[in-house]
Amino acid sequence: MNVLMIYTYFLSGAIGLLFLHHFILFILKFLLNPALFYLLTRYIVLPYIVRRSLFWSPISRGAAFIHILHWSGTLICNILGVNSAGAARSRAGSLALLHLVPALWTPQLSFGAHFFNLSLSAYNRFHRAFGWMALIQCGVHIIFAVRTYSFDLAEASHRNGFIAAITLSSATLFFLPLIRQWAYEIFLKGHNFLSIMASVMIWLHLEEKKGFDAFCLYFALGISVLTYIVYFLRQFYYNLVAGRPVAAADLIKYQDAVKLTLTLARPWKVRGGQYVYMTIPAVRALSFAESHPFSIVWWEEGPNGEAITLSVLAKIESGFTRALASSSHEHLRVWIDGPYGQCIDTKQYDSVILIATGIGVAAQLPYAKELLSRQLKVESEHLKGLTTPKRISIVWELEEESHEDWIYQWMDQLLSDDSKTLV
Numbered sequence: 001m002n003v004l005m006i007y008t009y010f011l012s013g014a015i016g017l018l019f020l021h022h023f024i025l026f027i028l029k030f031l032l033n034p035a036l037f038y039l040l041t042r043y044i045v046l047p048y049i050v051r052r053s054l055f056w057s058p059i060s061r062g063a064a065f066i067h068i069l070h071w072s073g074t075l076i077c078n079i080l081g082v083n084s085a086g087a088a089r090s091r092a093g094s095l096a097l098l099h100l101v102p103a104l105w106t107p108q109l110s111f112g113a114h115f116f117n118l119s120l121s122a123y124n125r126f127h128r129a130f131g132w133m134a135l136i137q138c139g140v141h142i143i144f145a146v147r148t149y150s151f152d153l154a155e156a157s158h159r160n161g162f163i164a165a166i167t168l169s170s171a172t173l174f175f176l177p178l179i180r181q182w183a184y185e186i187f188l189k190g191h192n193f194l195s196i197m198a199s200v201m202i203w204l205h206l207e208e209k210k211g212f213d214a215f216c217l218y219f220a221l222g223i224s225v226l227t228y229i230v231y232f233l234r235q236f237y238y239n240l241v242a243g244r245p246v247a248a249a250d251l252i253k254y255q256d257a258v259k260l261t262l263t264l265a266r267p268w269k270v271r272g273g274q275y276v277y278m279t280i281p282a283v284r285a286l287s288f289a290e291s292h293p294f295s296i297v298w299w300e301e302g303p304n305g306e307a308i309t310l311s312v313l314a315k316i317e318s319g320f321t322r323a324l325a326s327s328s329h330e331h332l333r334v335w336i337d338g339p340y341g342q343c344i345d346t347k348q349y350d351s352v353i354l355i356a357t358g359i360g361v362a363a364q365l366p367y368a369k370e371l372l373s374r375q376l377k378v379e380s381e382h383l384k385g386l387t388t389p390k391r392i393s394i395v396w397e398l399e400e401e402s403h404e405d406w407i408y409q410w411m412d413q414l415l416s417d418d419s420k421t422l423v
Contacts, residue, residue: 004094004212007077015102018116018126063125074133078140089144096137097202097216103130104195104220106227110277110293110340111234115227119342135172138165157205164201167194184319185290235337241265247334249280251327255402257315257359258325260294262334267306270299272366276312276338283332284323291337292320297362298369298410313406315359346371351391358399361407368392372414 017024029037045062052058059067074095082088106112113123142165145151153159171194174187203209203217239246244265252259260278275295281288294312302308316325344367346352352371354364371392398404 003077003081004091007073007095008098010073011098018118022117057121057125057128067129070129070133074137078137085144085147089141089148092137092140092144094213094216096134096141097213097220099130099134099137100199100202101216101220101223103127103134104199104224107192107224107231108277108337110275110338111227111231114340117342120340131172135168138168157207160201160205164198164205167198167201171195171198184292188291189289235335238264238266238268238338239335245333247336249332249334251324251330251332253325254405256400257313257403257406258321259311259313259406260332260334261309261311262336263309264307264336267302267304267308268339269305270296270307270310270339270366271341271343272370273343273363274339274341274366276310276336276340278312279335279337280324280332281335282329283320283327287320287323290320295362295366296339297365297407299366311410313359313362343370351393353393353395355395357397358403359406361394361396364394364396365407365410368394368414369410372418376417 032040046060048058048060049064050056050059077095078088078091082091106115109123109127110120112118112127113120116123118126142161145161149158151158153162171191174191174194199217199221206214206217208214247262247265249260249262252261275293277291277293279288279291294314296310297313299307299310314321314324316322346367352367354368356364375392
């Protein structure tokens with residue numbers, strides 16, 4: 001068995017562990033002393049060694065250890081069994097294609113995080129690691145190719161490879177936080193378009209349409225097509241119901257924020273920490289092609305406990321929220337992509353303190369609602385000794401006194417439902 005295949009099996013196994021990470025953590029918690037598990041995670045695994053900047057996200061010790069394993073294993077694969085410039089070129093090209101497979105899996109990072117049951121930040125790191133490694137291996141492939149052959153853009157293979165390298169580099173640069181924060185929609189659409197274009201040019205660049213390299217590309221494109229189908233079917237399921245229109249939203253404008261309350265076409269179970277992407281065609285000329293994330297702040301449940309309406313709150317900044325605030329419409333049709341997001345498990349805590357400033361209350365209020373609903377339900381069964389009530393404290397620093405208008409109705413409802421002074 002050659003080195004490349006051994007590396008492929010190890011990399012595939014590591015990716016497979018993503019599906020089992022919750023089960024693995026459960027086993028570790030069961031085998032290790034709880035205090036020891038806490039100390040290991042708190043002081044060894046989770047502390048950051050690299051802080052956030054405009055160009056990279058923070059890196060913890062645990063993440064750094066995984067990156068070191070990945071980079072060192074890839075470097076060994078680049079070197080072991082390679083005895084010529086041509087072999088080095090071929091090995092680097094194969095490694096670039098191998099790392100493109102998971103990088104091209106999903107049409108949207110939130111969907112990938114939902115599929116693997118990971119946090120969005122964790123899946124972002126996973127996607128970036130494979131994308132950057134694919135780009136680096138592409139660069140190594142080019143360096144050795146130039147040493148092996150006389151580079152000539154008149155040759156189709158060289159020309160297609162050159163275009164593939166440019167598009168792959170551009171797609172990676174679009175993922176930098178500086179560009180992503182400056183123009184979110186341009187980043188998203190540009191990154192996806194360039195990734196697809198790079199895949200097409202790589203296929204044209206391949207001298208042989210069989211073998212390991214072609215298999216990696218076919219597999220990546222096959223998985224990508226499959227996930228795109230599942231992605232759109234999921235949207236159709238939540239948005240299209242026979243005899244019902246798509247979700248309708250009432251737009252309420254405040255001094256510095258906008259609120260949308262949606263009547264859902266298909267109810268679902270909402271949890272604190274979830275968010276949705278919204279496409280609202282009537283806002284501006286090209287908004288039918290835009291999809292923006294909003295945290296779910298509030299929801300009303302039907303008899304079966306599923307949400308029939310939900311509300312989102314967004315501070316007016318530039319771009320889409322500014323256009324939404326300037327819209328003359330009071331009622332809008334909305335296409336929803338979601339729900340996404342992981343809920344923090346608060347069952348183990350007797351008291352919970354939720355702290356927010358400004359618009360950050362939009363992320364905390366759902367937990368207060370969920371905790372209160374759960375505790376009031378449990379209190380009715382308290383005589384059976386199931387649990388004890390919790391104390392829920394909300395600390396919100398207002399930037400402007402008028403910001404209280406954003407949530408006062410929801411806070412009044414929480415206090416009205418709170419007969420035992422939990423909040």
